[in-house]
Ligand SMILES: [Zn+2]
C-alpha cells in the first residue's frame with residue numbers, strides 16, 4: 001500500500017492511496033494537467049484510478065474531479081450536497097452518506113460529518129486489509145466530530161491550517177480572518193495538535209501523521225510542526241510530516 005499526497009494548501013489538494021494496483025484519490029483540487037504531472041512524479045498511472053473521493057465542493061478540492069472521473073472511468077464518491085454544490089456530472093458515481101460505509105474495490109470508506117461552510121462536507125475514514133487512515137481537512141471546529149469512531153488509525157492526514165497569531169496580525173481582511181477562524185473555516189495549529197493528541201491516544205499503531213492544508217500566508221511548516229509537537233507531546237513511534245503545496249510527499253516511509 002502507498003499513500004502519497006500530491007500537494008496540499010489553498011491552491012489545491014489531492015492524495016493518492018494505492019492498494020493492490022488500484023488507486024483512490026481523496027480530493028482532486030488541481031487542474032487536469034497538474035494532476036497528471038503529479039501522478040507521473042509520484043510514479044502512478046491514472047488508468048489505475050478506480051475512484052475519486054471529494055470532501056466538499058470548494059475549488060481547491062474538486063477542480064478536475066469531474067474531468068478525471070470521466071476520462072479514466074473512475075467513480076465519483078461524494079455526498080449529495082457536494083455533488084450538487086459542485087455541479088459534478090460523471091458517468092459513475094456513488095452518493096456518500098454520513099456514517100454509512102461504502103465498499104469500493106478493496107477499500108471500505110466511511111464518510112464522517114465535519115463543520116465547514118459548504119453544503120454537506122465530510123471527512124473520510126478509509127480502510128483496507130493493511131491499514132486504516134483518516135483524511136480530515138477543512139474543519140471549522142472539532143466540537144461535533146465523531147471521535148469514538150476514529151480509533152486504531154495507522155495513518156492520519158489532518159489539517160493544520162493556520163497559526164492563530166499569524167492570522168490575527170496577517171494580511172487578510174477582517175471578514176476573511178473571521179471566516180478562517182470560525183466554525184465554517186479551518187483548524188489552527190493548536191486545535192490540530194489537540195485533536196492529534198486525542199486520536200493518537202486511541203491509535204496505538206499510529207505510523208504517521210501528515211499536517212495538511214497549511215495556509216501560505218498565515219502559517220509556515222516549521223511553526224506548524226513546532227506548535228503541534230508542543231501540543232501533542234509524545235507521539236511514540238509515529239512520524240510527523242508536512243504536506244507541501246507544490247510537490248508530492250510520501251506518507252509511508
Ligand atoms: Zn480547502
Ligand SMILES: [Zn+2]
Nearest residue numbers: 056058116138
Ligand atoms: Zn474548503
